[in-house]
Structures are given as C-alpha cells and as structure tokens.
Amino acid sequence: MANLTQLIYLVATGAFILSLKWMSDPKTARNGVFAGVGAMALAVGGTLLYPEIVAYRWIAIACVAGAIVGVPLSWVPLTAVPQRTALSHAFGGLAAGLVGTAKYYTWLGEGALTTFRMGAISAEVLLGFLTCTGSLMAAGKLQEVIPTRPLTYRNQNVINLSLLGLALVIAVRLVFRPEMSVLFPFVIVLSLLFGVLLVLPIGGADMPTVISLLNAYAGLSAVAMGFVMENKLLITAGALDGSSGLVLSIIMCKAMNRSFTNVLFGAFGQVQTAGRAIEHRTAKTATAEDAAQLLENAHSVVIIPGYGMAVAQAQHRVRDLRDELTRRGVDVKFAIHPVAGRMPGHMNVLLAEAEIPYESLIEMDDINPDMPQVDVALVIGANDVVNPAARRDPKSPIYGMPIIDADKAKTVLAIKRSMNPGFAGIENDLYFAENTLMLFGDAKAVVGQVVKELAGEQGHHESTVDSRRSSVTP
C-alpha cells in the first residue's frame, strides 16, 4: 500500500512538471491546467490510501467547506486577481504553519521530536506564518483597505531584522531543546508579526515583486512541510512553486533595475518626494476630438497601458478603440512593460479579457526598436514605465530602469487623471515634451469619448473631456 502511494506520487510529480511546461505557450496552456488538476487529484487520492489515516469525516467536511469558499473566489473580476492571488498565498502559508504547529505538539506529546524534525518544523512554521500575514498585508494594500503608500517608521529595518533575528534564535534554541515548549508560541507570534512589518513599508508599485516573492515563500513552506512529513511529493511540488516565485521575482526586479534588498528594505517612493521644487511647466492638452483625428490619420499606433487602465476598468473601451482604428487600416499594437499593473502579466490578462488577440501584445524589448517609426504612442494610465528620466537623468530614483520608449514616437498622447506625479512621486518629463499632448480625465471616459469621435466622424460634436483646449499639432 505504501509503495502504491509512492508510485501515485511519482506520477503526480511528473504531471505537475508537465503542467508548468505546457504553460510556455498559450496554445497548450489549458492542457497545463488539466494536468495540474489530474496531478492534484492523484496526490489527494494517494494520500487518502495512507494506513495512518483512521477517520475521514473531518477531512471531508473541510474539503467541502474549502470548495464552497474557493468557487466564488475564482469569480473575482480580473482587476482583482492580484488581491486574490495574495490572499491565496496567505492561505497556503497558513496551511503550512498550522500543519507544522500540529506536528510539533503531537510529537512533543509522544516525545518524538528529533533534531531533524524540529529543524524542519521551525522552518515550516517561520515561513508559513510570515507568508500568511505578509500576504494578507499585500492583499489589503492591493484592495486598498490598507494605504498603498509605503508605511514607514524610524529604524524600521533595524526593528524588522531584530524581530526576524529573535525568531531565528528562538527557533535554533528549540532545535536543540525541543521540549522547551514555552518558546514555541513565540516563534509563531514573531513570524506573524514579521510578516506584517515586512510588507507594510512596501509601496503599491512594488507589488509585482512582493507577490512573486511571497509566491516563492509559499512554495518553500510546502517544501519545509515535505521535510517535516518526510514526503517527497511535498518537496517537489513546493520546489516547483518556489522556483516559479523566484524566477518571477527576478524578472520583476530586473524590469525595475532594482535588487531584492532594495525592494524589501528600500521603501520606494518616500525619499524623493521631499525637497523637490515644483516646477511650473505647462503641458499641452488636447481634446478627444483632436486625439481622434491624430489617431485615425496615423499609420501605426502603439498603446501603452498601465495600472491606471486597470483602475478605470477601461480595457473594453480600449478594445473598441482598437477595433475602430483597425477598421480604418491603422496598425494597432500594445506595448507591455513587465511591471505594468500590480502583478506579473496583469495587463496581458486584462487585455485578453477584452478579447484583444495576444499577438498584438508586444513585450517591451521587442517593441522599443520600432518606437521611432510609430506615429502615435497612446499612454493609458501608465507613468513610471514611460518616464524618459529613467534613461537620461542619473539623479532620478528610477534611473536605469528599462522603459518603453514612448517619447521616441512622433506624437505621444497621454491619458491621465491629473497632473499629479505618479505613485513614486517622480515627475514625468514625457508630459511636458514637445511632441506630447495630454488628455485629462478618467481613462475609461476619455477613451470612450475618443471612440465616439471616431465612430460619429462627421456628425455631432460630443462634449469633450477637457475644455482647456489648446494648440494641437506642434
């Protein structure tokens, strides 16, 4: 029986690897989900064959309850996917932490706590609980229940690291003296607290990295559980998840030209706002009508979406705009910056939801060489990812970050709610450039107006978004 379970686990591991492999291409990706479901079913089935399992009632009740909660959680709007993802990292961490705790007290009662077991339990509990609260904080920030700006206080890095250090010291003490059970709750509390304090100072724009990192932690806590339960399947599946989180974090960090330490301890966005003289420069504004004219006379248009598009839920209007322009023979492409949005790949999912074919979604590195030939770059709710200061101002906090070269297009149209600097508090020269026209207003409303202008060409003139009309073409 035990060997049968192990064989089932072996097949499940293979299926998990295939599942991730099939994600490499949108054509095979759905097979990846089926492989994953199959692997999980095998894993659960194989586990239920365990001779140690004497009662199934609570397992069944918990499974049913989990399914009842899980199904509605999969219906969230796609703009809320980052929150949902963070929430599920929290659940993953919680599960690991609880199993570790259960094992500790069970083995403590049986006097079966070996050094190896205690070490694994410590790692599992630390990682599990810090992932749990850290992810809850991230979810809160993404849902904007908690302020998205970095919340900082004096000596926060010293305090955070001492907390972690203390937790580690206690854990190590426990490894050598597992029977000192009075210490165990401290490990739990300190990890929970550290998770909160780790994520609080991290700002909303860094969420793609944080989410990826928490993804890796959730995987690693499953690995630690594998060492506790002496279970190879837990180790392999956890390692796959951990490496996925790691790869994504590295991609996100590279896309921002920042290091892990900088993201975790840098509290991005609070330093540079202070002491910066506000220059009174004026940006040129345009009306929806002007924009419509510019766009329909262009040969090629590149749309650069950012988090603002997600906030305004503008993706369907953007799709209407694309359809109108495509009908007129304009070549429309989308330029996707790796960190646009609040989680890796966020923009792609939103645009796919609006039924924009994925061949039109072009990665930053592929589209940049073509930017000087582009007639109109339409920036919708993106800011830092098109800020030319990243290329030319060594004093700028985002200097060195790869950007989409929107400024190189012949004309730039930027839709923005107001002239306030973006999340990072960095002023964007793009808006003041010679070839830039600003369209102020909510992204959804503005794009809607432009579409209306395009559709009802010769007819009525809708009230435009902004009355402050000025010179249109340079």
Place this chain on the structure above:
Amino acid sequence: MQLDFISGLFVFMLATFIGIEVIRRVSRLLHTPLMSLTNAISAIAIVGAIIVTGEQRTTLSTVLGAVAVFASTTNIVSGFLITDRMLKMFKKREPGK
C-alpha cells in the same frame, strides 16, 4: 516511507532546477495565470494537512489539520478555476478580422 535529510535535499535541489528551467520558458503573456496555477500547485500542502487530520492523534492536531485542509482546498479549487478562466480568454486573432 522514510526520507533522510540528504535524499530530501537531493529531491529539493533537482526539483528546483527543473522548476527554474521550465518556468523560464513560460511566455510573459501568461505570467498571471502561471501564478494562479502555481498557487494551486503549492496547495499540495493538502497532503500534509490530510495526514495530520486523518491520524487523529490529538484534538488540537485534528482541528489545526482540518483548518489547513480547508485553506488548501480553497486554493486548489479557486486556483485551478481562475487559471482556466483566464486562459480561455487568450485568443489568437480570428482569421476574418
């Protein structure tokens, strides 16, 4: 089924390398669905949770285990469903358009 520490580390290292190589090839288009998929996969923690719950050693371990089974099932169900929902949206250009 015994697992010594070193074999565990071997398994861990090899799986990590496979994971990194496989994930690196995932299209950037699909990074969000990838993350929900790996969410569901990391809910493999359900294996440990089921054992802890089913063993019924102590009341405490059964209760904690059941909560862990609940949390993991939530992740499995919502993770796979939302991944599939997102992937269905990724369409190629229709030939007529």
